[in-house]
Amino acid sequence: MNERLRGILWGVVTYGLPPAITFAVVIGLWEAYVAWRDVSILVVPAPSDVWERFFDDPGYFWEQGWWTLYEATLGLIAGSAVAITLAVIMAHSRTVERGLLPLAIAMKVTPLVAIGPVLIVIFGFGTTPKIFLAALLCFFPMLVNALTGFRDVDSGALEFMRSLRASPWSIFWKLRAPSSLPYVLSALRITYPLALVGAVIAEWFTGNRGLGFVVYSAAQNLRTPELFSAIAVLALIGVAINIALSLLERRLLFWHESVRSTR
Amino acid sequence: MANEIQHVQLRGLSHVFTDGREPLHVLDDVSIDVPHGQFTSIIGPSGCGKSTLLRIVCGLLEPSAGTVLIDGAGPHDAQRRHDIGIIFQEPALLPWRTVAGNVRLPLEIGGARQRGTDAEALLDLVGLSEFRDYYPYQLSGGMRQRVAIARALAVDPTLLLMDEPFGALDEITRAAMRYELLRIWASQAKAGARKTVLFVTHSITEAIVMSDRIIVINGRPGRVVADAAVELPRPRTQEIERSAPFLDYADHLHGLLVGAAV
Ligand SMILES: Nc1ncnc2c1ncn2[C@@H]1O[C@H](COP(=O)(O)OP(=O)(O)OP(=O)(O)O)[C@@H](O)[C@H]1O
Numbered sequence: 439m440n441e442r443l444r445g446i447l448w449g450v451v452t453y454g455l456p457p458a459i460t461f462a463v464v465i466g467l468w469e470a471y472v473a474w475r476d477v478s479i480l481v482v483p484a485p486s487d488v489w490e491r492f493f494d495d496p497g498y499f500w501e502q503g504w505w506t507l508y509e510a511t512l513g514l515i516a517g518s519a520v521a522i523t524l525a526v527i528m529a530h531s532r533t534v535e536r537g538l539l540p541l542a543i544a545m546k547v548t549p550l551v552a553i554g555p556v557l558i559v560i561f562g563f564g565t566t567p568k569i570f571l572a573a574l575l576c577f578f579p580m581l582v583n584a585l586t587g588f589r590d591v592d593s594g595a596l597e598f599m600r601s602l603r604a605s606p607w608s609i610f611w612k613l614r615a616p617s618s619l620p621y622v623l624s625a626l627r628i629t630y631p632l633a634l635v636g637a638v639i640a641e642w643f644t645g646n647r648g649l650g651f652v653v654y655s656a657a658q659n660l661r662t663p664e665l666f667s668a669i670a671v672l673a674l675i676g677v678a679i680n681i682a683l684s685l686l687e688r689r690l691l692f693w694h695e696s697v698r699s700t701r
Numbered sequence: 702m703a704n705e706i707q708h709v710q711l712r713g714l715s716h717v718f719t720d721g722r723e724p725l726h727v728l729d730d731v732s733i734d735v736p737h738g739q740f741t742s743i744i745g746p747s748g749c750g751k752s753t754l755l756r757i758v759c760g761l762l763e764p765s766a767g768t769v770l771i772d773g774a775g776p777h778d779a780q781r782r783h784d785i786g787i788i789f790q791e792p793a794l795l796p797w798r799t800v801a802g803n804v805r806l807p808l809e810i811g812g813a814r815q816r817g818t819d820a821e822a823l824l825d826l827v828g829l830s831e832f833r834d835y836y837p838y839q840l841s842g843g844m845r846q847r848v849a850i851a852r853a854l855a856v857d858p859t860l861l862l863m864d865e866p867f868g869a870l871d872e873i874t875r876a877a878m879r880y881e882l883l884r885i886w887a888s889q890a891k892a893g894a895r896k897t898v899l900f901v902t903h904s905i906t907e908a909i910v911m912s913d914r915i916i917v918i919n920g921r922p923g924r925v926v927a928d929a930a931v932e933l934p935r936p937r938t939q940e941i942e943r944s945a946p947f948l949d950y951a952d953h954l955h956g957l958l959v960g961a962a963v
């Protein structure tokens with residue numbers, strides 16, 4: 439047990455210390471630069487000003503962050519559900535794939551954030567436009583990764599199952615779905631942050647709450663420390679999501695090269 | 702006995718792959734009859750179409766010409782009856798399942814006939830009981846191939862198809878696995894009826910040690926160039942590899958393989 443505690447402490451030091459130092463240096467340089475050039479607080483606030491504003495009312499920022507995270511997560515779930523369902527169908531039918539993939543690619547190359555203003559017209563000011571935009575941004579990377587994952591199965595295992603006349607259903611659940619897990623999880627690392635971007639931008643245009651709204655209204659009123667506090671919370675949410683996904687990967691993909699090679 | 706039904710009956714099998722830039726003629730007019738319980742090795746140089754032949758026999762590939770009958774019916778019937786067990790060069794295990802989970806996989810695939818050997822007994826047979834809860838990445842190459850053997854036996858098939866099952870193993874493990882497989886094969890005999898085996902190999906020693914019969918395929922496209930019985934007593938042990946009849950067979954086969962290649 440003592441051994442284990444030492445191991446955990448050692449892990450915290452080796453994994454936590456280098457980024458902590460980098461972070462401290464960047465913050466320090468920023469603070470020093472603002473003081474040295476006497477930069478106006480309206481342009482770039484010093485980290486200490488941001489700190490002060492944040493701790494003035496931390497509950498406010500956490501609450502707004504919570505809204506953004508909530509909308510992004512619902513959007514992620516909706517977008518991934520549609521993408522994975524389509525990927526399952528496409529993995530079993532080249533015809534469907536040929537029919538749908540061009541549309542998906544057209545969606546992918548369109549800068550979807552530009553439809554933000556239109557969202558008000560379509561969905562009004564509620565939660566729906568945020569979820570919609572988040573889902574839209576998540577859709578393509580998840581579709582492509584899941585499709586690749588469903589197809590990237592061990593050919594020997596596939597032939598073994600076919601030699602026993604396994605049904606496509608059984609091949610899907612016992613072989614394709616687990617094989618796609620590494621792809622789906624690595625897609626999440628891309629799509630979760632994208633969902634956050636989608637939610638923030640939708641809040642920007644149609645919101646009365648959430649970090650996107652805070653950023654927008656703070657910028658309008660030149661409350662830069664408030665704006666930077668909101669961005670810091672957004673960054674923290676992003677880091678937390680990344681850590682959570684890493685832990686999930688370690689748990690679910692213990693058998694996969696990607697996890698074993700980092701042990 | 703002339704009209705006794707053959708276990709595997711191949712008639713005029715030819716195959717041409719047409720998905721490449723030009724059609725590739727791989728097998729030409731291959732006809733083989735394999736009676737029940739025979740251990741038959743198929744030997745031949747790389748690229749002559751041995752794997753293609755096995756994939757045709759078990760119905761994974763439709764031949765361009767010719768017919769395959771297993772117990773008098775097409776290979777898909779045999780698939781449906783869970784009558785075929787395949788073992789490849791790579792173990793092709795599911796990495797997210799334990800050893801026991803991998804061996805149980807075929808039993809979870811609904812077949813027309815639900816029958817099977819107890820997974821625990823199979824693990825015992827291949828000497829992996831203690832490793833039942835290990836994952837494939839925690840095993841050596843030889844152990845993984847034992848899992849693949851147990852998995853193939855799980856549905857108690859009457860026909861075993863093996864495509865260079867020891868090809869990826871080191872020479873020492875490989876030499877031991879031969880006799881191990883012979884032991885497993887003998888133990889699986891039911892009321893004196895052994896499972897039929899089609900065994901693809903590159904190794905002359907392996908072919909002689911294991912088989913009742915050796916079929917040599919050679920050329921491009923591959924044809925059957927020799928078909929010889931191996932009349933060495935069973936059970937066979939490592940000593941056989943130094944016996945005079947063994948060396949005669951080896952010489953003969955060597956001549957056939959080299960001679961045919963010229
Ligand atoms: N799916 C495929 N599509 C096109 N060509 C193929 C396919 N599978 C095999 N071939 C070709 O057929 C020929 C015979 O292949 P096969 O795998 O049957 O040989 P083999 O005798 O098993 O060789 P080895 O001993 O190296 O395993 C090769 O030239 C190979 O390139």
Ligand SMILES: [Mg+2]
Binds near residue numbers: 751752753864
């Ligand atoms: Mg081969």
